Amino acid sequence: MSAAETDLWVFRNGRKSVAGLRLLNELHAALKQLLDSSASQIRERSLNVLIRAGELESALADAASPAASPLASLTDALAFTLLSGDLRSVTKLADSLSNLSLPQTIETSPPEGFSYYALHPLDFADAAMGLADPPRPAAVIGIRSIGTTLSAVVAATLRRTGCAAERITVRPTGHPYSRHTHPTSEQIRWIRKQKERGAIFLVVDEGPGRSGSSFLSVGEALIDAGVSVAELTLIGSQEPDLNLLCVDDAVRRWKAFHFLAAKSRISSRFSDHIFVGAGEWRRKLLPKDATWPACWPQMERVKFSSPDGTRLYKFEGLGSTVETVQQRSRLVDEAGFGCSVTDEGDGFSCYAVADAMPMTGKDTDLIVLERIAQYCAFRAAEFGTDGEPEPLAEMLRFNISREFQTDLNLNLDALQPSSAVVVDGHMQPHEWLRTSDGILLKTDASTHGDDHFFPGPTDIAWDLAGVAVEWDLHPDALEFLLARFSQLTGNDMRQRLPVFMLAYSVFRLAWCKMAMSTGIDSFEQFRVRTAYRGYRNLALEQMSRLGMRASAAPWELPTLA
Structure with missing residues (x-):
């Protein structure tokens, strides 16, 4: 079978409808900030405005809007400013934006390389020079x-x-x-x-x-x-x-x-640092005897550790993307759940590395569950967001049909959130740290709830389901977690959690299955294959509890030599 026939659905579409006037006003504001810049600020700010202008030009071209042509002139001028630091062409064009007539709504999508994968426009300037x-x-x-x-x-x-x-x-x-x-x-x-x-x-x-x-x-x-x-x-x-x-x-x-x-260009900037992207963080940050969690190396954020191991530099998006992510990180830190963060430019954040040990599923106790309940309650209160949620029900039906050759005849209304939240998305035990004085901290808390993959902004039940699955919670432990969350928020998750646990497990098996087909090495292949089987078995158990039957035979890749 072809990849088109076997691929599962793990990537978000990302396209959204945005008011044209809003995009224009945001571009105006960013331009004003650029034109008021000191010489040392021009490069970073011109990069920010260039990304905004390119996104708007692209959306207008897709809409066949006459405004695409003047926007293209501005994008060209901003590209020149990024290369030269010269603002004259941008200054001449800035005032003309007020005369543009934009569609009432515009379809946009995030520039994935700039947002998630550390692609910098100046990399292409270097390539063009040759x-x-x-x-x-x-x-x-x-x-x-x-x-x-x-x-x-x-x-x-x-x-x-x-x-x-x-x-x-x-x-x-x-x-x-x-x-x-x-x-x-x-x-x-x-x-x-x-x-x-x-x-x-x-x-x-x-x-x-x-x-x-x-x-x-x-x-x-x-x-x-x-x-x-x-x-x-x-x-x-x-x-x-x-x-x-x-x-x-x-x-x-x-x-x-x-x-x-x-x-x-990133490697030259961090030439004296230790690369810990593509899963290498496991070698640096986990205990030597720890079992490494599965990783999809090509899809990981670029990360570096300082030579002394006290700071972690992580790519979190160019332009407005990194500003949003860093604001989340600051809120997590101020609430006592995370580590301090500073902006390091070119889309990188710098996190202080705590003197702490990653946790395991064996560390579950009432103190841990209480802390997790408090963290989920905090996210539900602080990270609400507007906008259209991702189609989790459609993702679940599609992936179950492909993976188990059966139709999902369940009411999935519970997957439609009454209030969407930018969830954490990575609630595995190793993402939690215990400091020497017993404080539990959450790492990697600000990007995964709104990145290239599902779920996107959704119900906080996604994170609670992730805890139940990843920590392999005993029913009594899960009941305690849900009861404490309900007491903290007034929101009882017991009825909707089973379908979220199924959606979470099916997404994770789909993620593993896609990762297995992307040329990862044999050791990683083994880890991902093991995780895939585990999530698949969990999904089968959850489907059975919900009254469904499905094929137990898993899909397999050929064994690597």
């Missing part, structure tokens, strides 16, 4: 969404080296593993014009991701439009493993193109 010798005309095509911002940076870099660079953006459509790109008649004319002036063609986006089909669809559309493959380069953020790309005829199609991977 294409500018000798200077020649360049046609830059950004793949929306994030390719909008990245294409502006590539074009601005080339212009600074003397290249006559022009850019457009396109939106591939169709199934994620079989994208298609259909240039408009205006874009076809633009492509012909670029050919006539002898331009090189540069297709810019993050990735490639799981399939590579967005890159391939744009490259093949350009060839269909008469562009020579010798004049065409794809610029992305990582070299793909061609054998893992989930697209038809991946190896042959990908090898037809020249691909350039932008190199990250």
Whole structure:
């Protein structure tokens, strides 16, 4: 079976409807702050505004709004400011924003690389520099969404080296593993014009991701439009493993193109620190005799430890994303549940590392359960959020149908929260620390409730279900936890918790199953496979208690050599 037939649903769509006026006002405010900046503030603030402008330009282009063109001019000017520190072009364009007529509502989606995976626009500036010798005309095509911002940076870099660079953006459509790109008649004319002036063609986006089909669809559309493959380069953020790309005829199609991977600047910034991303934190932070929890290395946040081990640097998003995350972290710290945090620029937060030991499921007692109940009550009170919750019921039905070949005939209304909360999302025992004086602290508390994966903002029952599953709570212990939470909040979770426990277990088995298919090493494969079986067995038990029957035979990957 193909990946499209076996993949489970773990990633959030991320698209949301936002008032156009709100986005414009936020951009105005960020621009004003930039124009009032000192010389030392320009780089960080121009990066913030550039990401906002690129996101809005992309959304307006998707909506075929006439306002997309003036926004593109602003995005280009901001990219130049990021590279040069020169505000003159931005200053000239800032006032014209007031005259823009935007749609009442706009569909936006988070730029994943900027928000979650430590992709920096200047990485693409470095990549573009190698294409500018000798200077020649360049046609830059950004793949929306994030390719909008990245294409502006590539074009601005080339212009600074003397290249006559022009850019457009396109939106591939169709199934994620079989994208298609259909240039408009205006874009076809633009492509012909670029050919006539002898331009090189540069297709810019993050990735490639799981399939590579967005890159391939744009490259093949350009060839269909008469562009020579010798004049065409794809610029992305990582070299793909061609054998893992989930697209038809991946190896042959990908090898037809020249691909350039932008190199990250992060390693040079933290060259004297210890890398603890991609699961390496387990080696540094867990006891030597501890059983390592499963990890999906490619999807982990980039993290570094200071040489003396007293500080942890973690990528938490560029622009407004990191501001939101750090505010959550400060609230967790002020409430006594976390460690202090400072902003380190370029999307990184710095956390003080407590003198404490990670906990295990064997540490469960009434003091621990009381602390967890207090923490969940705190999150329910402090991290409420507006907006449309993610479709947890649809995720659950889809994944159960794929994994167990059965339909879920249950009432799932309980999964629709009456009030959505940015949950913690990672309530496993090792995410809790016990200090030498017995204080229990929660680590990694601010990103997972609103990141690339489910659940997104939802009912706090998700975290309580996570505790029940991950700590393997005895029924009496679970009853104590729920009773204390109810006393603290007035919210009785007993009726809705069973379906949340099922949703949590099914999501986690789906997460493990997806991780197993992404080229992780044999040791990690074993850990993830073991976790997958555990969550699957739990899901079967929970389904049985809810009156359902399903196949007990698990899906397996071939054993690795």
